[in-house]
Amino acid sequence: MQDKKTWLYLVGAALLLLAIKYSDALLGGVRLFFSLLTPLLVGCGIAYVLNILVSRIESLPPLRNPASRVYPFRRALSITGALLVVALVLVLLVLIIIPQLVDAFRVMLVGVPPAINRFLNWLDTLDLSLPQLESWLRSLNLNWPDLLQKATTHLTSGVGNVFNLAVMLLGNLGGIVMQLVIGVIFALYLLAGKEKLGRQFHALADTYLPARVCDRLWYVLATAHDAFTRFFVGQFTEAIIIGVLCTVGMWICRLPYATMIGTLVGATALLPVVGAYLGAAVGAFMILTVNPLQALGFLIFIAILQQLEGNLIYPRVVGTSIGLPGIWVLTAVTLGGGIGGIAGMLLAVPVTATLYRLVRSDVQRKRTTSLPS
Structure with a gap:
């Protein structure tokens, strides 16, 4: 031996x-x-x-x-x-x-230079001395048709590389x-x-694994399935809430592209916590083509809304639906995003919820069995 x-x-x-x-x-x-x-x-x-x-x-x-x-x-x-x-x-x-x-790109090509001039005139009315800012903004007052013509010429000169x-x-x-x-x-x-695949998987596990291992495996899989299902349903609900709040808030503030930006923010909010910022960046760019001051107001509005969403709505809607405290939701999103990017953020919360439930159940079971009779 x-x-x-x-x-x-x-x-x-x-x-x-x-x-x-x-x-x-x-x-x-x-x-x-x-x-x-x-x-x-x-x-x-x-x-x-x-x-x-x-x-x-x-x-x-x-x-x-x-x-x-x-x-x-x-x-x-x-x-x-x-x-x-x-x-x-x-x-x-x-x-x-x-x-x-x-339409926003069309407005940008036609209206960005006049918008910059209007913003410069507004700065002049404030009687502020900001020579570096003014110099940078004036450098942005470009001839867009001329730039497009130059870009077209450059592209056509390298047709082979472009192809x-x-x-x-x-x-x-x-x-x-x-x-x-x-x-x-x-x-x-x-x-x-x-159903047939499930029965085949059960039959394989029951045949080749001990009964105790099978029981534990079914419990873990059932816990994970419940956590993942609740997470996706809660995430979708939270995205609808944030999209509606963004649209209504923009209507109240009389900001342009309210329906489109609210829809975009809601769609990108399917990514946990930070997703709405992606839609907000596109929204701010679109509003900037209409009015720079309104774009600044939108950024302030979306920052307040994102704080409300990240600290109140998301932990309560998603965290409650999956049985995970809000602090662990934020921790899971932060660590998951750092490790696996977008996919990490999507999977971190339900995985953490599954581990949280399994550990909590195991701790309760051991504490119960260790108590004196």
């Missing part, structure tokens, strides 16, 4: 040394493996999010009643309904945002679109047969 353990240690040490020596090749193989799995992983994520809508549509009375005529087709109808809801939301976002964004760049960009875009299409198709297969 001792000789067997010795040989196992030697084999393990040899494998470790080989892994260290060929670490570059191993890491390259791992990256290639995950790049091949990317469409399937994307499909799993799409299926999980769509399943929230699918489950709610299937819970409608006509689809959950076995005596109903549409009951045999409930899964197809619920998947179709979920896809239609997502498509409708995307179409509304495009119809609201894109036309006004194009190569366009081909590269189109190739990358085509690869992303293809991965997304494969992911959507894979997600539809998962949603159509989720």
Whole structure:
């Protein structure tokens, strides 16, 4: 027995040394493996999010009643309904945002130089001595048509480079679109047969894992599923609230592009805590093309709204829905964003909520068993 353990240690040490020596090749193989799995992983994520809508549509009375005529087709109808809801939301976002964004760029090309002159005249009325600011602003008073002509000439002079760049960009875009299409198709297969896949997964786990491990695994997965579902529902609710508040506040303050900017802020607010700032940056730029002072007022308004959202609305709406205290929500978003960027922010809160529930449950169980009878 001792000789067997010795040989196992030697084999393990040899494998470790080989892994260290060929670490570059191993890491390259791992990256290639995950790049091949990317469409399937994307499909799993799409299926999980769509399943929230699918489950709610299937819970409608006509689809959950076995005596109903549409009951045999409930899964197809619920998947179709979920896809239609997502498509409708995307179409509304495009119809609201894109036309006004194009109009903002048109106004910028025509109206930025006069706006700068008006702002300079306003500074003159304040009787302030700001020579550096005035010099910088006057340098922005550019001849936009002349700049566009020069840019066009520069681009056409390097048609070959531009063509190569366009081909590269189109190739990358085509690869992303293809991965997304494969992911959507894979997600539809998962949603159509989720019960069968669940039974197969249960059968594999029950066959090859001890009963105690299985019980713990089902508990962890159920906790994680509940935390992630509540997070996505709460995040969507919070995005609607912040978008409505932004739109109403801009109407009250008589700021331009209220509907478009409010919609954009609400859409970007799907990113936890900091997402609304992305929409606010685009909104401030659009208002700047109309009136620089109104853009400054909008920035002040959005800063106040973001403080209200980050410290009151988000911790209460999302934190309460997933059972995570507000301080841990803010901590999870901060750490997740620093580690994994946007994806880290999206996953940090539900992962933290899952760990929080598991640790709390384990602490309560151990404290209960350790109490004297």
